[in-house]
Amino acid sequence: MTDLTDRVKQAAAAAEADSPPPVTDLAVTDTALHWLQSRQSYFTDALPRHVDQAHFMSVALSIMPALVKCTHESVHTAFLACARFGLEPDGRQAAVIPYGDKATFQPMYQGYIELMYRHPRVDSVHFGWVRERDQWDYTPTEPSPRDFFHKPRVDLTEDERGPVILAYAFAWIDGKRSQVIILNRAQAEQIRNKYSGAYKKAERNAKRDSAWHTDFDAMWAKSAIRRLVKVVPTSHELAELLKADDDADDTTTAPPVIRGTVIRNDDQADNADNRTTWPAAAEPGSGATADTDGGEQA
Known part of the structure; x- marks a missing residue:
């Protein structure tokens, strides 16, 4: 996805080349939205009971225009991953990000926190940020909770508080505070450089389009929260989220399999995986099947 600044640059470059800027194909977008709606039961059936189905689909539909160039299989798998974990693809709990023609599921730090709360x-x-002019102290030899202290400067604006210097996270478990996870920028960069396949690939191809490039702070925050996962009571669901997150970042592997969920994708029956024509599709259980030409057969 491109932001407003990038679109302005694209338009300016197109004007210099005496060619019109790219135009959104509304017909393709409308067909893609219909395609997603026709598969609604796949996703809503996978959602945990506490997640509002209508709101989940509303959020999914709102980001679908950004995914029209992605393969059907990757879009299906990414949204099914969101549904499986009960995380909305709103960019806060989780995101579905297009990398070329692949839609990729990526949990955000709020998504990890949501699963911890369960x-x-x-x-x-x-979770919090410590800024340069905040009052804070960390003495690991002190007993909890006296080992860590942070008091933001509420008398200053965010800019006046200075740049972020630390991310931190902790949990309260059975009435007791956990270990405090503290991560500075250099440590976040070390994690990025050592573990992120997406970052390394974006550096090699000079596209610089990985999440570490486009939203470093969000990945910094997620790195701190992922470390917190190691010191809180875990669950099978949280372990699966970590695995899916790692698989998504490892760009040398196939799209992750979301364990415990049956993935039915009618497009896998033919060679439609790489199509972006967004054919009509049968609703699960309707008795209709998608044909190879993109239509429906009763």
Whole structure:
């Protein structure tokens, strides 16, 4: 996805080349939206009971125009991953990001926190940023909770508080505070350089389009929260989210399999995986099947 600045640059470059800027194909977008709606039951059936189905589909439909150039299989798999974990693809709990023609599921740090809260022993989870002029102290030899202190400068604006110097996270478990996870920028960069396949690939191809390039702070925050996962009561669901997140970042592998969920994708029956014509599709259980020409057969 491109932001407003990028679109302005594209338009300016097109004008210099005496060619018109790219135009959104509304017909393709409308057909893609219909395609997603026709598969609604696949996603809503996978959602946990506490997640509002209508709101989930509304969020999914709102980002579909950005995914019209992605393969059907990758879009289906990415949204099914969101549904499986009960995370909305709103860019806060999770995101579905187009990398070329592949739609990729990527959990955000709020998504990890959401899954932590589902454990009955976890009372609360806290994430925060320490800025340069904030009051803070960390003395690991002190007993919890006296080992860590942070008081933001509420008398200053965010800019006046200075740049972010630390990300931190902790949880309250059975009435007791967990270990505090503290991550500075250099440590976040080390994690990025060592573990992120997407970052390395974006550096090699000079596209610089990985999440570490486009939203470093979000990935910094997620790195801190992922470390917190190691010190809170875990669950099978949280372990699966970590695995899916790692698989999505490893660009040398196939799209991740979301364990525990049956993935039915009518497009896999033919060679339609790489199409972007967004054919009509049968609703699960309707008795109709998608044909190879993109139409429906009763």
